Amino acid sequence: MAQQLSVFLENAPGRLSRLARFLGDKDINMHALFVADTSDYGVARVICDKTDEAVAALREAGFSVTITEVVAVEIPDRPGALADLLDAIAAENIDISYSYCFVEPATKNAVNVFRLKDKTAAERIAAAGFRVLSDADLHA
Amino acid sequence: MKKIWNEAAECMPRAQLEAMQLEQLKVLVPHLYNTVPQYKAKLDAAKIDPHGIKVLSDLKYLPYTVKQDLRDAFPYKMFAAPMADIIRLHASSGTTGSISVTGYTRYDIDTWSECVARSIVAAGGEKDDIIHVAYGYGIFTGGLGLHYGAEWMGACAIPVGGGNTKRQVQFLRDLVTKGGMGCTPSYALLIAEAARELGEDPTAWPLRYGIYGAEPWSENIRTELERQLGIDAYDIYGLSEIMGPGVGFECEVKNGLHIQEDHFLFEIVDQQTGEPVPDGEYGELVITTPDKQGQPLLRYNTRDVTRVIPEPCSCGRTHRRIERVTGRTDDMIIIRGVNVYPSQIEQILMSYSEQLAPQYQVIVTKHGSMDHMEVQVELNPTFDFDEIRSLEALRAEAREAIRTTLAVNVELNIVEPHSIERTQGKAVRLIDKR
Numbered sequence: 001m002a003q004q005l006s007v008f009l010e011n012a013p014g015r016l017s018r019l020a021r022f023l024g025d026k027d028i029n030m031h032a033l034f035v036a037d038t039s040d041y042g043v044a045r046v047i048c049d050k051t052d053e054a055v056a057a058l059r060e061a062g063f064s065v066t067i068t069e070v071v072a073v074e075i076p077d078r079p080g081a082l083a084d085l086l087d088a089i090a091a092e093n094i095d096i097s098y099s100y101c102f103v104e105p106a107t108k109n110a111v112n113v114f115r116l117k118d119k120t121a122a123e124r125i126a127a128a129g130f131r132v133l134s135d136a137d138l139h140a
Numbered sequence: 141m142k143k144i145w146n147e148a149a150e151c152m153p154r155a156q157l158e159a160m161q162l163e164q165l166k167v168l169v170p171h172l173y174n175t176v177p178q179y180k181a182k183l184d185a186a187k188i189d190p191h192g193i194k195v196l197s198d199l200k201y202l203p204y205t206v207k208q209d210l211r212d213a214f215p216y217k218m219f220a221a222p223m224a225d226i227i228r229l230h231a232s233s234g235t236t237g238s239i240s241v242t243g244y245t246r247y248d249i250d251t252w253s254e255c256v257a258r259s260i261v262a263a264g265g266e267k268d269d270i271i272h273v274a275y276g277y278g279i280f281t282g283g284l285g286l287h288y289g290a291e292w293m294g295a296c297a298i299p300v301g302g303g304n305t306k307r308q309v310q311f312l313r314d315l316v317t318k319g320g321m322g323c324t325p326s327y328a329l330l331i332a333e334a335a336r337e338l339g340e341d342p343t344a345w346p347l348r349y350g351i352y353g354a355e356p357w358s359e360n361i362r363t364e365l366e367r368q369l370g371i372d373a374y375d376i377y378g379l380s381e382i383m384g385p386g387v388g389f390e391c392e393v394k395n396g397l398h399i400q401e402d403h404f405l406f407e408i409v410d411q412q413t414g415e416p417v418p419d420g421e422y423g424e425l426v427i428t429t430p431d432k433q434g435q436p437l438l439r440y441n442t443r444d445v446t447r448v449i450p451e452p453c454s455c456g457r458t459h460r461r462i463e464r465v466t467g468r469t470d471d472m473i474i475i476r477g478v479n480v481y482p483s484q485i486e487q488i489l490m491s492y493s494e495q496l497a498p499q500y501q502v503i504v505t506k507h508g509s510m511d512h513m514e515v516q517v518e519l520n521p522t523f524d525f526d527e528i529r530s531l532e533a534l535r536a537e538a539r540e541a542i543r544t545t546l547a548v549n550v551e552l553n554i555v556e557p558h559s560i561e562r563t564q565g566k567a568v569r570l571i572d573k574r
Contacts, residue, residue, distance in 0.1 A: 006526035008519055010556050036528050040553045043528055064519060064557050068526040097527055115526070 001122050002072040002135050004113070005046040005054055008064040011037055019044060022061060028054045031138060032113065034100040045100070047072070047113065049139045070113050071122045072133040077103055077110045085112060088128040094121045111138070143392055143455070145261035145293060146254065149402050150457045157458060161405055162196045164430030169193055169202070172436060175220045178213055179438065199405065199428065200416055205440045210240035210381060219243050221433045231279045232380045242380055243434035249288065251431070252383050255400050256289020256376075259389035260320070262398075262455075263349045263374040267294035269319035272312055272347075274327060275354065276564075277301040281384025282354050286322040289386060295319065302327065302564035305334040313345050320349035325357040325365060325373070326567035329498055332368040343370030351376050353385050355566045356465050356483045360490030362394070364498050375464050379442055382427050388462060396449040396461030405430055406462070407439070408448055411469060419450040424469060425462065443469040445481075473504055473572060475511045475548045482569040485515055485550075488541045495523045495534050499560045504572045511574065514551040515542070521557040 009015040016035065023030060023046075032047040048054055051067065058065040075081040082101070089096065097115040104111055111133065114121075126132045144150050152160075172179040173190035182203040183190055192198070210218065219226065226243040244252070260271065271290040275282030283301055290297035300311055302323070308331045312321060321328070328350055335342045350365060353376035365373040377388035377397050387404055388397035399406050405428040407416050417423040425444045429436045445468070449461040467481030474480070482502050489500050497518040505512050525531055531554060539552040561568070 008525050008556055010559065038528065038532060041555070043526060045526070062558060064521050064525070066524055066526060068524070097529075 001069045002047070002113070002133060002138055003051045004068045004070045004115075005044075005048065005051060005058070006066050006068050007044045007046065007058065009042050009044055011039060011041050015042075016044060019063070022058070022063075023048065023054060026054070026057050028057075032100065032102040032111075034098075034113075036098065047102075047138060051135065068115060070115050071125065072111050072113050072138060073125060074104075074107075074109050074111055074131040074133055074137075077108055081110065082112060085125075085130060088130065089114075089116075089121075089125065092121070092124045092128065094118045094124070143262055143264060144457065145258040150258060150398075150400075150459060152402065152458055154458055157401060158196055160402065161430060162193070165196070165199065165405070165428070166191075166193050168428075168430050168436055169438070172220060172438060176218055178209060178218060182438075196405075199407065199439070202428075202438050204414065204426065205437050207240065207381070207441075207443070213240075215241045216243065218435050218437075220436055221245050226434055229279075230281045230284075230380050230384065240381060242383075245433040248383070248432055248434045250292075251403055252285060252386060253288040253292035255383070255386035255403060256285055257293035258400065259351060259374075259376050259386050260286075260289055260293055260295065262389055262391045263320060263351050264372060264392070265290075265293060265295055265320060265349070266318075269295040270298060270316045271295050271319050272298050272300055272308075272316050272321040274300050274302060274308055274321060274323035274331070275385075281378065281380045282322075282324075285378070285384035285386060286351065305331055305564075306338065309335045309338055309340060312342070312347055313340060316345070316347050318346055318348070320351065320371070321347060322351040322353075322376075324354045324566055325352040325361050326355065326562075327564055328352055328365055328369065328373075329361075330562045330564070332365075342368060345370070347371055349374060351385075351389075353377060356467050356471075356481075358464075358483060358487045358490060360487060360493065361498060364490065364493055377462075377465060379444075381440060382429060382437065382442070383432070387427065390464075391453065391455040391457060393453055393455050396453070396463050398453065398457050398459040398461050399427075401459045403429065403431055406460075408446065408462075409441070411445075417447075419448045422447045425465070445469060471570065473502075473570065475504065475513050475546075478546060478548045480513070480546050480548060484546060485542055486569070488538060488545060489515070489517050491541075492534060492538055494520065495531070496520055496538075496554070497557060499562075500569065501560050502570050504570070504574055506574050512551070513548060514553060516553050516555050516560060518557050518560055519554050 029049045034045045099114045101112040170190040186203045225245045228244040231239045231241050273286045277283030287297045349372045362373045374390040376385045378385040388399040407426045408423040425442045444465045446462045446465050467483045497520045500517040503514045542550045
């Protein structure tokens, strides 16, 4: 399992930039950012290199932030790779709440991040032959 | 532990109480007729013989006093005692318009202190208690009212007043080694929130009870106060025109407020017709102050909406109870022809306390010719908001609950924690921009 920051933001100009600037000033590097929004508010989901430090600093500064356990799976960056992974997840009958992906510059592999309700999902995806990344893998 | 301060007065048999009220009223009406020109004019206009009171129910023939009468009498025209006997002035907090002044004689201050003392003891107060008073001191009746009541029953009052929330936290933690606190319920929540931010756990403090008033609050806010502060939370009712806090209070039963009928005669009247309503029905609370000296009032319409709880209370007091005040008709807003009280919205929002924080604001605007009501409520920072669909489902459900209850459409927005401005006195729940 990997840890993701979820930050509650009012949907107004400057809110996301305030978050990004804040993390930048604290020398925290984001690997991935995914924003879900409604007309009035949004939730910014962030994978970054210093999760605990980021949470403490954000709370201190008055941001509403929680840590969400997500499953990060490494797949080759080629056509059809994501479909293979999703087939495997569907075969295990695991529900996906949301998903986003980013490419690791070092390995040129894609990392697909999922929020899954099923607690045993990570083990079962690994058992199906996929590489599930830990926090340490993500920050390497 | 006996939680009744003055058993003779508070548990007086009804027949004796009513006989006393009648005797007081028979003295009050002629006295007001002779000393306050405004009352002479009112009674003459209504063709009332000031000596004609025969039974207590004759009260209903007397003219009302309304807020405007007090404004017209500004500053001292309704005082029934000479300034030589007046020892204190207070004024209304002015939440709903211009101020009006009240004068107190020594006897009035003592009565008030006695009434508040009864309220504190009913909440569990004892003589060796320390009572942290975080109501505003000064011209507003909250601070000095609770202060004098605490001293009257022999407790130790700390006159903290409002403001400096960090100091409030420190005093509550370090100075209240046994006892309680008093302030507005919204300020108590703010103090609890500030304590947590400072790394404190208020439920670990020795604080046992809180006496909260000066704004309408709901049963859900009680649950929240009790959970966050680890105390018993009690409502206290009053208004400066009548006296201040202590006109009514909750006993340990926490079901309605006993009006202190040995000092305050009350009626519930129909908002439109002004006729008394049958027991148990909702209407406006009207109070007469039979033994007040400084500025006694005949049938003062508080505009507070409530009902009588007709059943006797299991605490043993004979003074009748009213249901907690749901709102003042002055605070009522009319949205597309429908009467709405901010407290009704609060009740609904607070039933989602896991997801929402007890901080909200109602903003009314005009969209073209149509009234538009927006409710902003803060997210509870401990809620797992990552899955937007659960927040959106909650938002739809709460909006539907408000629409069904109030019969008005509402825009409900969940906002960031701490984004609604906090106040140290009465919370600003309504912003009417029309």
